[in-house]
Amino acid sequence: MCLETGDSGRDATPLYKDPDLLAHVYAGPYPIADPGLTWVAYDDQGLLGYIVATADTAAFEQWQEEAWWPGLRTRYLRRSAADPGDGTEDWRCIAHIHEPPRTPAGLLEAHPAHLHIDILPRGQGSGLGRRLITTLTDALRARGVPGLHLGVGSGNPRAFAFYLAMGFHEERRAPWGSTMTMDLRA
Template sequence: MFTIRPARPSDRDSLYRICLETADSGADASHLYRDPLLVGHIYAGPYLAHAPDFAFVLEAGEEACGYVIGAPDTRAFETTLERQWWPALRARYADPTNLPAAGRTPDQRLSHLIHHPHTAPQRILEAYPSHLHIDLLPRGQGGGNGQRMMGRLLTALREAGSPGVHLGVGGRNTRAIGFYRHLGFQELSQGSGGSLTLGLRL
């Protein structure tokens, strides 16, 4: 039996684990990173710490097997992280700017992101100021769990007054792209490597 509940601070380890085990275009990326916490530091931890009202966990019994997380005001969230989240991580992880981008290891690429985090284009934020991430382990996929989780977060964003939400997805993750399109997300832009930014009006 699967249940969806608000995330708690004690879920941190579970969210980091799920984040890592879905980070290779939906597949387990544990073999790619020497530091298993790096992916979670960027894509999971900030939301649990700084947008907890928009973080929900999919639970099977007592075990978390998925999450959906987001922020209603992306620009304000980015500003908060710049002040309260990234400084401690920057002191812990060196910026590999002395290495050519093509020669960096997966860990070094993420360390670079800690020092130079992605910021959303203003042209996207004007209509889609919120953003989200959803990750489900294989045991949590199917059966409508993903759709129910998205519904829970989208409702929270609507209630917060958001007019629209966007997300990023890798071009190789065709299953996720199909899932988002089924929910009504439309392509907003295409990035390098085929990555897509999709948006949904709320």
């Protein structure tokens, strides 16, 4: 599913030789590191969507460095983190595995939690995204987490509008897209 929505909500299958790479970075570690913050939705056709999150991004990034990235760094060698010039994007995920970006401390002070959500096209616009985010924010509030953040790519204006409607605010804009935040104390 991560691959089927990995191109700003569109199918990224043509962009990746290794279909597991996106999930290794953006989905797989969350249920292991913070298992109480993962929900999966199904319909009669099978998997429909999911939301994964962590309540403490700083601790999650440290856990990844100690427990998640080492095995992937062995599997995906650093020399593969260069653009082969063939239009594929595997190299970007491999570069991320070897040099994961750190979330700025200033963002984490008020918004320590973060999420990733993916919903297949047949489930988009059905209210599933709203239900998943509401379930997550309720769980984070129950833990006393003050705020939540996420990144949305500039190529996904529909998702950007959805997050605004859910109560997120654009915190920062960059060439890749926007960092959005939600205050959970209200």
